[in-house]
Amino acid sequence: MKKKTMLDKIWENHEVYSEANEPSILYIDLHLIHEVTSAQAFEGLELANKAVRRPDLTYATMDHVIPTSPDRWNIENPVSKEQIEALIRNCKNHGIKLYDLDSVEQGIVHVMGPELGLTQPGMTIVCGDSHTSTHGAFGSLAFGIGTSEVEHVLATQCLRQTKPKSLEVAVTGELKPGITAKDLILGIIAKYGTDFATGYVIEYTGDAIKKLSMEERMTVCNMSIEAGARAGMIAPDETTYQYLKNRLYTPKEEKFESLVAEWKKIFTDEGAIYDKRVEFHADDLIPQVTWGTSPGMGTGITDLVPDPESFTGPEKQENAKKALHYMGLESGTPMTDIPVDVVFIGSCTNGRIEDLRQAASMAKGRKVAKHVRAMVVPGSGNVKAQAEKEGLDVIFKEAGFEWREAGCSMCLGMNPDIISSGQRCASTSNRNFEGRQGRGGRTHLVSPAMAVGAAVCGRFVDVRDWVPAQLSNLVVAEG
Numbered sequence: 018m019k020k021k022t023m024l025d026k027i028w029e030n031h032e033v034y035s036e037a038n039e040p041s042i043l044y045i046d047l048h049l050i051h052e053v054t055s056a057q058a059f060e061g062l063e064l065a066n067k068a069v070r071r072p073d074l075t076y077a078t079m080d081h082v083i084p085t086s087p088d089r090w091n092i093e094n095p096v097s098k099e100q101i102e103a104l105i106r107n108c109k110n111h112g113i114k115l116y117d118l119d120s121v122e123q124g125i126v127h128v129m130g131p132e133l134g135l136t137q138p139g140m141t142i143v144c145g146d147s148h149t150s151t152h153g154a155f156g157s158l159a160f161g162i163g164t165s166e167v168e169h170v171l172a173t174q175c176l177r178q179t180k181p182k183s184l185e186v187a188v189t190g191e192l193k194p195g196i197t198a199k200d201l202i203l204g205i206i207a208k209y210g211t212d213f214a215t216g217y218v219i220e221y222t223g224d225a226i227k228k229l230s231m232e233e234r235m236t237v238c239n240m241s242i243e244a245g246a247r248a249g250m251i252a253p254d255e256t257t258y259q260y261l262k263n264r265l266y267t268p269k270e271e272k273f274e275s276l277v278a279e280w281k282k283i284f285t286d287e288g289a290i291y292d293k294r295v296e297f298h299a300d301d302l303i304p305q306v307t308w309g310t311s312p313g314m315g316t317g318i319t320d321l322v323p324d325p326e327s328f329t330g331p332e333k334q335e336n337a338k339k340a341l342h343y344m345g346l347e348s349g350t351p352m353t354d355i356p357v358d359v360v361f362i363g364s365c366t367n368g369r370i371e372d373l374r375q376a377a378s379m380a381k382g383r384k385v386a387k388h389v390r391a392m393v394v395p396g397s398g399n400v401k402a403q404a405e406k407e408g409l410d411v412i413f414k415e416a417g418f419e420w421r422e423a424g425c426s427m428c429l430g431m432n433p434d435i436i437s438s439g440q441r442c443a444s445t446s447n448r449n450f451e452g453r454q455g456r457g458g459r460t461h462l463v464s465p466a467m468a469v470g471a472a473v474c475g476r477f478v479d480v481r482d483w484v485p486a487q488l489s490n491l492v493v494a495e496g
């Protein structure tokens with residue numbers, strides 16, 4: 018029998034129609050929607066006089082445009098306000114469950130789905146949002162779609178898709194103390210570039226990956242899209258099942274056990290051939306910081322801002338030159354000499370409870386540097402509530418961080434949380450494009466630990482020098 022990859026298996030389980038040299042039609046198990054990419058889709062649907070085929074497989078949240086201040090229903094921007102109103106209207110008209118700002122379940126779509134147990138192994142999951150790849154951490158095939166595809170899925174619960182190729186990213190060795198899942202994915206993208214996975218679904222394998230918690234796996238899969246991938250995935254295992262047990266939307270007791278039996282079939286057969294394979298050695302990885310305007314323009318904290326001439330080919334050299342100009346950096350500057358004005362801890366990359374625990378363990382008893390504005394934004398209402406139960410909010414506030422309501426916040430300039438032109442931000446998010454956090458703003462991508470280091474010292478520091486033992490074991494028992 019032909020050996021199959023995990024991608025092959027999930028694909029075959031969902032293919033409702035296929036024809037040679039044509040895209041297949043895939044059945045979609047879970048459709049997540051948010052305010053930015055759904056309004057036009059509903060409009061199209063209504064114009065065509067169609068109903069939502071499976072409102073029971075469609076879940077909505079509000080995350081991108083909402084303020085993260087306590088009065089967050091008070092949306093001043095008229096476009097944002099209309100997007101939120103349209104989402105409320107559309108969900109009501111079509112019988113779709115919406116987690117709005119009054120519910121504790123509301124949050125960034127890629128934090129909320131997994132947390133509620135909506136995201137499960139073996140599923141096909143789509144959302145009009147590129148970072149849908151996050152959900153692949155559970156061994157699902159999860160990818161972002163455009164607004165016209167959102168309409169198609171709403172109408173049919175199916176999607177026309179060409180099967181992507183498979184790419185194994187094998188992570189050998191282990192993450193050393195102080196090195197996080199964020200450093201791992203930034204390191205992989207810095208090494209292989211932002212397009213090495215274009216046209217592929219990445220499957221991350223290796224012991225270092227197996228040892229990651231679910232939340233760390235989500236951080237890795239989240240940024241697969243920044244490597245060009247269609248999706249990222251990790252085979253489900255005990256860690257996955259344990260995480261999903263007793264979540265709001267996972268079945269209970271025997272039903273759960275029989276689902277686990279199904280989930281155990283989702284793995285890549287031994288000897289199956291991926292279309293492409295790369296290896297990454299985790300042993301020598303050090304904390305990562307980006308210096309440029311793409312997630313691949315990154316380096317280790319002990320390095321210097323690179324010389325554009327050190328890149329091969331005129332295009333890469335020109336890109337590096339342009340990026341350094343935008344970022345206001347000179348080559349040869351030690352990364353640890355770069356000062357920061359703003360620190361943002363949050364987003365669907367690093368806004369989960371373990372991220373906040375890690376950040377709090379670093380911030381405890383320390384103070385944010387005087388000239389720095391630092392904020393912590395939980396990825397969901399549930400993350401916020403849990404953090405408050407554990408007293409993490411108090412640690413942050415005492416250290417001088419702002420403690421905000423859940424949302425995408427400063428990850429992208431679509432809501433009031435933005436940085437000003439010329440300001441430099443250490444951010445735990447996933448994109449450092451020009452103007453991403455506000456026009457003229459300069460973004461450096463880092464882990465939550467590195468973000469706290471930058472907040473306290475007012476510049477980037479090597480957090481391995483900071484009680485590394487605290488960082489080596491981040492998972493605190495839930496209280």
Ligand SMILES: CC(C)[C@H](C(=O)O)[C@@H](O)C(=O)O
Nearest residue numbers: 053054081145146147148429
């Ligand atoms: C607004 C949305 C469509 C966008 C995405 O697709 O990723 C956003 O979430 C982002 O991170 O840039």
Ligand code: SF4
Nearest residue numbers: 148364365425428429
């Ligand atoms: S947190 Fe950032 S990356 Fe994630 S969905 Fe929101 S805007 Fe996109």
